[in-house]
Structure formats: C-alpha cells, structure tokens
Amino acid sequence: MTDPVLITGGAGSVGRQLTGMFLEIGRPVRIFDLPFMDFDGLEGQDGIEVVKGDITDSESVIDAVKGVGSVLHLAALLPPNSEKDKQKTFAVNVDGTKNIVDAVTQVAPDAIVVFTSSISTYGDTSGEDTPVGVGHSQSAIDIYADSKIHGEKVVKESGVKSIILRIGSIAVPAFLAPPEPWPFTASQRVEMVHRDDVADALLASADSDESVGKVFNIAGGKSWRLTGKDYVEDFFTFMGAPVDLAVYRESTGWNDWYDTEESQRILGYQNRSYQHYSDEMRAIVEEMMSG
Amino acid sequence: MPQSGQEMLDESIQNCKKIVEGLGQQDESWETSLVEIVEKFEELSDTFFFKTMPSVPVTRSAMRNSVELLELKESGNWDSFSPALASLIESAQVVIEKAGMKGTTLT
Numbered sequence: 001m002t003d004p005v006l007i008t009g010g011a012g013s014v015g016r017q018l019t020g021m022f023l024e025i026g027r028p029v030r031i032f033d034l035p036f037m038d039f040d041g042l043e044g045q046d047g048i049e050v051v052k053g054d055i056t057d058s059e060s061v062i063d064a065v066k067g068v069g070s071v072l073h074l075a076a077l078l079p080p081n082s083e084k085d086k087q088k089t090f091a092v093n094v095d096g097t098k099n100i101v102d103a104v105t106q107v108a109p110d111a112i113v114v115f116t117s118s119i120s121t122y123g124d125t126s127g128e129d130t131p132v133g134v135g136h137s138q139s140a141i142d143i144y145a146d147s148k149i150h151g152e153k154v155v156k157e158s159g160v161k162s163i164i165l166r167i168g169s170i171a172v173p174a175f176l177a178p179p180e181p182w183p184f185t186a187s188q189r190v191e192m193v194h195r196d197d198v199a200d201a202l203l204a205s206a207d208s209d210e211s212v213g214k215v216f217n218i219a220g221g222k223s224w225r226l227t228g229k230d231y232v233e234d235f236f237t238f239m240g241a242p243v244d245l246a247v248y249r250e251s252t253g254w255n256d257w258y259d260t261e262e263s264q265r266i267l268g269y270q271n272r273s274y275q276h277y278s279d280e281m282r283a284i285v286e287e288m289m290s291g
Numbered sequence: 292m293p294q295s296g297q298e299m300l301d302e303s304i305q306n307c308k309k310i311v312e313g314l315g316q317q318d319e320s321w322e323t324s325l326v327e328i329v330e331k332f333e334e335l336s337d338t339f340f341f342k343t344m345p346s347v348p349v350t351r352s353a354m355r356n357s358v359e360l361l362e363l364k365e366s367g368n369w370d371s372f373s374p375a376l377a378s379l380i381e382s383a384q385v386v387i388e389k390a391g392m393k394g395t396t397l398t
Contacts, residue, residue: 177339177392240344288345288389 003069055096093147101158168219201269216263296346306357
C-alpha cells in the first residue's frame with residue numbers, strides 16, 4: 001500500500017508515535033488536526049503531509065480524506081474534558097466521526113477506517129464473569145462512553161470498510177501525575193494496555209483486510225490483569241510517593257479483564273508485559289533521581 | 292531525618308521570604324527575582340510532584356541555595372550575593388520545570 005494513511009488527531013503523542021512507525025515501513029502519512037496544535041517536527045518532513053482543520057467541519061474533512069488508503073480515526077474529546085459539555089463531546093466524537101465516514105464514502109471508498117472506541121462502552125461489568133468479550137452489551141456510565149457507543153453505530157451503519165478497536169485504559173511509561181480519582185475502585189479488576197502496544201495495534205489494523213468488519217478489544221493481556229489496588233500501589237511505589245495519597249472512585253467504574261484472544265491473534269500487538277512497563281517506570285524515576 | 296520534597300520546598304519559600312525583607316534597598320531586581328520564585332513555589336506547593344522521590348534532589352538544591360543566600364544577606368556579603376542569587380534562580384527553574392508534570396488520562 002502506497003496511498004497515505006490519514007491519522008486524525010495526529011499531532012498528539014500517539015499520532016506522532018504512529019507517524020514515525022509508518023515512515024519506518026515506508027508508508028506516507030497525512031496528519032489532520034486542529035490549526036492551533038503544535039506541528040513541530042511534522043510539517044515539512046519527508047513523507048508527512050499536514051492538513052489543518054476541524055473534524056466538525058465536513059469540508060476540511062473531505063480535503064483530509066482525499067486519496068488516502070486508510071484512516072486511523074483518533075481525534076476525540078477525552079475525559080475529563082468530555083464530561084463537561086455533552087453537546088460539544090458529541091459534536092466532536094459522533095458528528096466528527098460521521099464527517100469522516102461520509103468523506104470516505106465520497107472520496108476514498110476503498111479506504112479502511114479504524115475507529116478508536118473504548119472498553120468504557122461496556123459500563124460496569126464488575127459483577128459478571130470475565131473476560132469481557134466484544135459481544136457484551138454496551139451501557140455507558142459517562143458522556144465519553146456514550147459518545148463512543150454512538151460513534152461505533154455511525155461507523156457500522158455507514159457501510160465503509162471499518163475496524164472498531166475498543167481500547168483499554170492506556171498505561172504511559174512516563175513520569176505523570178496520577179488521576180484523581182482513579183477511574184476504578186481498589187478492589188475492581190483492571191487490565192491496562194501499554195501505550196506502544198496500542199500503537200502496534202493501530203499500525204497492524206491500518207491495512208488488515210482480515211479485520212474489516214470486526215470489533216476488537218485492545219488490552220494488555222494476562223500479565224496486565226490486576227486489581228485497581230495492585231496497579232495503583234505499584235504506580236505510587238514507582239514514583240516514590242506515599243500510597244495513601246491514592247484516591248479511588250467510590251463506585252465501580254468501567255475497567256475489567258478483557259477477551260483479547262482474537263485481536264492478539266490477528267493484530268499481534270501485545271508485545272510489552274506488565275513487568276516490562278514496571279521496569280520502564282523504575283528506569284524513568286532512577287534517571288530523574290540521578291539527573 | 293531525610294526531608295521530603297514538600298518540606299524542602301516549604302523551607303525554600305520561608306528562606307526566600309526572609310531574604311526579600313528589605314532587599315529592595317540593595318537592589319530592586321534582586322527583590323523582584325525572589326518574589327517571583329516565592330510566588331511560583333507557592334503556586335506549585337502541595338502538587339503531586341513534591342510527594343515523589345524525584346522531587347527530592349531538585350528541591351534539595353534549591354533549598355541549599357536559599358540557605359546560602361540567606362547567610363550572605365545576614366552577613367552583608369553583597370559581593371557574593373549576585374552569583375549566589377543566580378544559582379538559586381537556576382535551581383528554582385529546574386524545580387519549576389520538573390514540577391510541571393502532565394496528568395494521566397485514562398480512557
């Protein structure tokens with residue numbers, strides 16, 4: 001495939017990482033993002049085309065989609081911002097997705113659209129058997145999940161060649177402040193996924209004809225299956241911070257353990273274990289201590 | 292007993308406040324620099340970074356520099372004051388930069 005891959009929301013950290021990965025395999029990339037974003041390191045680079053626009057503006061979306069072979073649709077309003085204004089969140093996450101699939105239908109009908117959904121769409125599954133499969137019913141407990149359920153519907157009903165990735169909570173190997181509260185209780189099952197494994201899943205999806213029409217859970221795999229308390233206590237230990245500072249959700253959130261057998265078999269993205277992530281975090285903190 | 296990043300930040304703030312008192316009579320720009328450090332440190336105080344181990348070495352440097360500067364002020368050693376203030380500003384900038392850590396987004 002030599003047609004460019006379009007990455008919506010591509011100026012963000014995951015988009016930049018993916019851009020580098022596509023360039024490594026010789027695939028040109030088109031980045032579509034809001035004009036005020038930082039495009040340093042992207043604009044003017046060989047193999048990268050930047051299109052500045054707004055996902056809610058159908059005209060600029062058509063410009064972005066023309067001639068592409070695949071679309072990785074990452075652009076979205078994420079929590080906590082998504083929880084402040086439902087109308088705005090739906091405009092970006094649902095209407096923006098509609099603009100993408102409409103544009104693909106019009107000007108790039110052979111392109112595969114990879115829609116980044118979320119495991120949050122399953123809602124509270126804590127009282128059920130695990131792992132949670134893609135056939136599980138969807139029931140939003142926040143605006144973000146609600147918008148992703150509607151976004152999936154838009155994609156499925158559009159008739160475009162699509163792949164839906166329901167992505168788990170992403171663990172970023174970096175020195176970051178913890179969320180307050182963590183979006184799960186201490187006793188709840190959680191299965192995060194390494195940021196780079198998500199990038200691998202997106203990369204593999206871009207041209208995966210075998211995956212067209214499928215919905216996949218994207219989560220870390222068995223080594224990442226923990227309780228909220230295990231994950232958070234490890235996090236605070238890595239940071240050298242008192243564990244009693246952790247603030248958990250009071251009621252059960254949307255994390256659980258997930259069935260990723262099919263996604264792993266087809267996309268082969270689970271390349272970093274929880275131990276790998278733990279080692280990375282320790283190394284990052286050690287470097288900060290010595291620097 | 293080892294001090295936490297937060298405790299050393301608090302001590303740095305208190306030292307800077309003592310240094311600022313009457314400093315404008317010597318040099319207004321010195322006073323302005325120290326007031327800016329105090330304001331920024333107070334703004335960052337109690338954030339997560341100062342509860343972590345990586346906050347310890349950088350806040351220790353800022354605290355030591357503030358102690359040295361306070362001693363210079365109290366002894367009236369104004370010849371050495373300006374370079375010591377430059378060291379404090381440098382270490383304060385490291386604290387400010389590292390404390391501006393991004394938050395985790397979990398979707």
